Amino acid sequence: MKILLILVSFALVHANGQELAEFRLASYYTNNMVLQMEPKSAVIWGYGQPDAEAVISYESNRLSTTIDANGEWSITLPPHPPSESIDFAVQQISSFGMVTIPLKAAFGDVWVCSGQSNMAMSLNLIYNASEEINKTIANYQHFRLRKVSRNTSLDVELDEATFNYDWTAPEEERVPNFSALCILFAERLSDAVNAAFPIGLIDATWPGTRIEAWSSSRVLEYCNTPLATNETNRNADSALWNAMIAPLTRTSVKGAIWLQGEQNIDYNEDYYACHILTLVNDWKRTFFQGELAGENGVAFPFGVVQNGPVWINYNYKWGDIRWHQTVDLGVLPNALLPDAFTAASYDLTDHLSPTGSIHPRDKQTVADRLANAARRLIYNENLSLYGPVPVSVDQLAADSRTITYDRNVKLVGAAGFAFQLPDGNYELSDVIASTANSVTVAVNSTAVQLLYAFSSYICEYKQCAVYSDDFENLPAQAWKWDL
Structure with missing residues (x-):
């Protein structure tokens, strides 16, 4: 680092009475970082003297460009x-001489991990x-970690993010306070491909935040979102996109994983389907995608963890958000979000979590489910x-319905089914047979809708009604069916 500072200092000279602009890399780039590998193209950018030549040399490559009038180069x-x-x-390189910045970087996959408190929940809390x-620390020294500082910007998309520290390998000082789900997801992907190629992980999270804050103004305008009122700092419209995400988008990454939704209970929940659809597509378009679409045609894989459980007495708005997180289609990927994947977490009830039941400590199971879905989507x-x-809900009697699934299932518990009455109230539904x-479940003859996994609290830990009857043991998706 001392060598880098000495070399850069030569840029701050006077020639003919004119002070030269500092030549430097953008804050994203530090030694020990990971650049996105093939099939995408990585980008390196920074600042310097207008009209000077910026050159990057590595291996047998020499690439150059002219620094623009604003002092930026890419x-x-x-x-x-x-x-x-x-x-x-x-x-x-300019008429005033040459300035050199040494940079050590590897090529691998880079993932952005974003959202609110359950994504922010650190490894030392699970x-x-x-x-x-x-x-x-022992097994994943090929990982590189970077944590975006929690900042807001209300009016503009910033050119650069600020970070808590430079890119670093897993070490005792950093790992305990890094996003647990981010690390566990990457570990499972790394183990699955059976290769120790580098993986860069960017923790861009903030507890207690709404999707509107992580959305660009383009997203909010497209969805005709009501303007936030009396909101400052982290939940102001686009405040976190502007300060924490937009500055990352000038380079390329593999994809992103997302865990957010709790803070939108009772706040613009009816807009959430439009928000998640448009946010994913906006991130996909905005992050530099390079020259190729991506691996197996998946240009920007985006993983969505659906809302987990919380011990609130049967609040069905939690299920509404779970449904909206799939753009009201029940599954990811789907026709609207073909590059997205998902994981359910509603059955991981944790009454004794020190940070509250809204923060289940079992992030390992979430990572298993999310990584397996990613492996299917990306690597087939x-x-x-x-x-x-x-696939169907049939009425065999006035007071029952039979739900046929797309695969073999097993009953583990009895909880999860409910029906809605014409007055808008909900009642739990008992399992009759399978x-x-x-x-087959009991349903009031006047019911207008049958639902599964729509309540805030559904069952005890991994004891909901329906799971896949195979080695993955996946909980059934949250769904609703008009009767």
């Missing part, structure tokens, strides 16, 4: 296979925390994209 690298650390020379921390592995979903791929 160079797109050719797609590169995964690699260990490579030495880059980043230079400014089940078996000490074991998980030690495992990450023989795994399920989501849990069982109904077969290999169907469940």
